Amino acid sequence: MGMFDTIILSQPMLCECGKMEIKNFQVKCFDNLLFEYRIGDFVTSPFYTGVIEEDYYCNHCKKKVPIWIVVKNSLLYGVYDSLEKAEAESRTPLERMEIMDFYYPYFLKYHQLKGSRIALINSIKEYISYLEKTKENPEYRPRFSNFDFKGLDTIEALKMILEQGEGE
Numbered sequence: 001m002g003m004f005d006t007i008i009l010s011q012p013m014l015c016e017c018g019k020m021e022i023k024n025f026q027v028k029c030f031d032n033l034l035f036e037y038r039i040g041d042f043v044t045s046p047f048y049t050g051v052i053e054e055d056y057y058c059n060h061c062k063k064k065v066p067i068w069i070v071v072k073n074s075l076l077y078g079v080y081d082s083l084e085k086a087e088a089e090s091r092t093p094l095e096r097m098e099i100m101d102f103y104y105p106y107f108l109k110y111h112q113l114k115g116s117r118i119a120l121i122n123s124i125k126e127y128i129s130y131l132e133k134t135k136e137n138p139e140y141r142p143r144f145s146n147f148d149f150k151g152l153d154t155i156e157a158l159k160m161i162l163e164q165g166e167g168e
């Protein structure tokens, strides 16, 4: 069993037979670290810019069908069902505004992750403070809290914190 990377297509492509949707396919052209790539991702690849041929298996055609990947400045730019389309796309330089379009979802994701990391740290701090204060005074109840730790053991309290984190 080889280790491959996978390209996931947020907009599935149709096989040339028109009978099978390609939602993802495995590629061997990058570093084969079991990574999942989407269009707009930077790839860890020896290819700086260019067209790469890969293939996928179509259950309807019962064969491997070629597919072409365009990488520009190490950015996974697009996936095409013809070499001509891929080559034409690869010849146009990466525009500044295009880079912004690729970048923007990452910017949003970054802020979301930063926010949920801070929320998780604050929840753990809140629990530590609760444990310290109830050690001194078993009757202690926080005035403001996102959690009600009363009566919970450590495992239950941590599970509650994790559940809230996953909901964000």
Ligand SMILES: [Zn+2]
Binding pocket: 015, 016, 017, 018, 019, 020, 058, 059, 060, 061, 062, 065
């Ligand atoms: Zn097919």
